Amino acid sequence: MNAAPIGVFDSGIGGLTVVHALRARLPGESIIYVGDTARVPWGPKSPDTVRRYAGEIAGWLVGQGVKVVVVACNTATAHALPHLRESLRLPVIGVVEPGARAAVREDHDGHIGVIGTAGTIASGAYERAIRALAPAVTITARACPLFVPLVEEGWLDGEVTRLVATRYLQPLRDDHVDVVVLGCTHYPLLKPVLRGILGVGVALIDSAEETAAETARVLRASGIEAPPGGRGELRCAVTDAPDAFLRQAVRFLGEPLERVETIAVG
């Protein structure tokens, strides 16, 4: 047993979908979340820069006494996970491996699609993780750079979003994928539009839910779960002014957020 909080971070607000999944699955765990909103987004930035930013934010979380770090950002997982696992003296969970495992589990005919930011797709992290489990599958990967701005603008459906998604998903439809990994923590908010274009026969893998399941396994395996019976607290911090984050948080978190603090990192 260990009552210390779980540390979760993302480049911005998207990682709150992981927090939402964690709170649903592990209601007794306290969570400290950091969004690096002063430097968001990380998706288009270089591996070195993302590694530096992720290291700084994770270091701050460790300084707060967290018992485990969840990298709730696909780009940071793709670029920085090995580096964080080497440098931190506690379990570090990324979003890529759980998503890849779920994709292979749900796939029936050997065609898997992956969508994400430019950085995540260029890194090839999902391809590597999927091929390590299922070397023979065909993978169709596509960067969808406009999805994050569309979600942050609040345009979760409507003609524009449908047109953009139709264009981005065409290569996946051409290759008849039967599973699509939502390789960005913003994308679960687009599920209805994506399902409308891909059809109900295609499984959508929500890496937020898979990562929460993986976190539960790691806590159990390490014997560091929170004492039973309590209700975990949620503390949120950002690196820029909190207004926009506070306004948008409920959409990602599924519950209202009363307070966000600003911290100086980097």
Place this chain on the structure above:
Amino acid sequence: MNAAPIGVFDSGIGGLTVVHALRARLPGESIIYVGDTARVPWGPKSPDTVRRYAGEIAGWLVGQGVKVVVVACNTATAHALPHLRESLRLPVIGVVEPGARAAVREDHDGHIGVIGTAGTIASGAYERAIRALAPAVTITARACPLFVPLVEEGWLDGEVTRLVATRYLQPLRDDHVDVVVLGCTHYPLLKPVLRGILGVGVALIDSAEETAAETARVLRASGIEAPPGGRGELRCAVTDAPDAFLRQAVRFLGEPLERVETIAVG
């Protein structure tokens, strides 16, 4: 006379439209350009954070011996211009005043539209600058957060961009503006789409061109123009890896760019 370079900076790549205009108007001037690509975009970030980033980048330029600093970014001009003018010991030119002056000059029936990033529009900088010159005009301002991602994705026309622009520009059409200020250095690349929606009767103010004209005036007034007859050099630096910047630069600059260096700032 002064052969020292002009310093120009932006949060990313958009400021190259200002460099393009400067090189067309002042071919003898050398230019050092910095894009803060490790922290781009500045548009959605808080005034304090933008002020800090702009101060760091401008400080680097001053260290390189520039004779004047051009803030080729509407968000930075809106939030940081007075601060930069106080702290730097050389002329500092922003993009807002020249754009506001041109808008008032082109306006005939007292209805001016302004479009820009969330930060620029929320700052009210254009409204203040326009009202200082023409207190009685009606101003319709609209943030267009998807325009920058659309330009960076290279979707400069087509159905999606037309739909997004139609939605954003509706309030300006409802108010029958006869002038629209393109209050973001990315927006000149969308001119054909914007003109198609607004009609040829609406004047589009390109703040890049107006800022180049203002820079020429300041150099002349201060007697610090480059010696005549030479051909100015262009040096470009970014704060993240240069690949994506190099690939996209020609679209904004109108000439190919052979080399971009990476600098450590912030």
